[in-house]
Amino acid sequence: MRQKLVVAILGALILGAFASLSFFSSPVSATMRLRIEDVTTGVGAVVTDTDGDGVLTFSGAVGSFGVNVTTGLSKPTIGGITDLGQIDLNSVNVLSSGTGTLRLTLEDTGFVASPLSSLNFEGTVGGTLTAAAGSTITVQSWANGNNLVPDLGLDQAVGNIGTIGATPAGSVTAWPSDVTFGTGAFSSTGVGTFDNGPGDTFSLFAQVSINFAGAGSVSFDENQKAVPEPASLLLLGSGVAGLGLLARRKRQRCTQ
Numbered sequence: 001m002r003q004k005l006v007v008a009i010l011g012a013l014i015l016g017a018f019a020s021l022s023f024f025s026s027p028v029s030a031t032m033r034l035r036i037e038d039v040t041t042g043v044g045a046v047v048t049d050t051d052g053d054g055v056l057t058f059s060g061a062v063g064s065f066g067v068n069v070t071t072g073l074s075k076p077t078i079g080g081i082t083d084l085g086q087i088d089l090n091s092v093n094v095l096s097s098g099t100g101t102l103r104l105t106l107e108d109t110g111f112v113a114s115p116l117s118s119l120n121f122e123g124t125v126g127g128t129l130t131a132a133a134g135s136t137i138t139v140q141s142w143a144n145g146n147n148l149v150p151d152l153g154l155d156q157a158v159g160n161i162g163t164i165g166a167t168p169a170g171s172v173t174a175w176p177s178d179v180t181f182g183t184g185a186f187s188s189t190g191v192g193t194f195d196n197g198p199g200d201t202f203s204l205f206a207q208v209s210i211n212f213a214g215a216g217s218v219s220f221d222e223n224q225k226a227v228p229e230p231a232s233l234l235l236l237g238s239g240v241a242g243l244g245l246l247a248r249r250k251r252q253r254c255t256q
């Protein structure tokens with residue numbers, strides 16, 4: 001009887017330890033979605049990470065554009081170790097033979113954080129736009145503490161596509177306003193703060209729009225990640241520093 005009680009107590013302690021670490025973890029879920037659309041012609045495609053491996057890859061013609069190896073990444077492939085969640089949208093290159101606008105949207109839900117906690121998230125982007133003068137690339141990242149994302153529509157192969165849903169209420173941007181770059185190399189970092197809702201999950205989504213004024217190409221990588229508020233990180237750092245100081249004192253005692 002005593003042995004069973006000890007086992008039960010140990011089991012509860014182990015479960016409690018894992019629960020305390022859940023603030024830094026994200027579950028696997030097939031919720032990542034990617035929408036690629038030729039805004040000018042109203043043609044596009046929508047795909048979902050149905051196998052839940054955190055990887056989506058698209059290559060092919062979309063309207064007047066050639067989209068070569070455009071990839072979306074999310075949990076469990078990236079994120080959830082030093083951050084609470086992360087998504088990444090990148091493209092080897094997008095080619096255009098004339099004028100037009102291509103828009104790419106990546107989103108995922110179900111990232112885990114403590115309810116009613118304040119979180120920071122960072123958006124970064126970099127790449128090269130080689131095209132006619134007047135061509136631009138516009139980028140923005142969002143986090144939503146109520147785990148909401150825009151409606152991308154049903155999954156479909158390349159074809160006529162409906163309008164994309166509006167940005168959900170309560171979404172917070174990484175950059176104060178959409179960041180836009182002209183031709184040449186570009187890079188930028190934006191930081192936002194959002195409050196997680198009464199539930200324990202939040203969402204991340206990003207959008208990249210490329211406006212070609214003529215023939216050209218673009219390669220880019222857009223990444224965003226959410227982290228605990230600075231106070232939480234400071235406490236974590238203080239704890240690690242305290243452990244280091246304790247270890248140093250033990251070593252000093254051993255050498256005396």
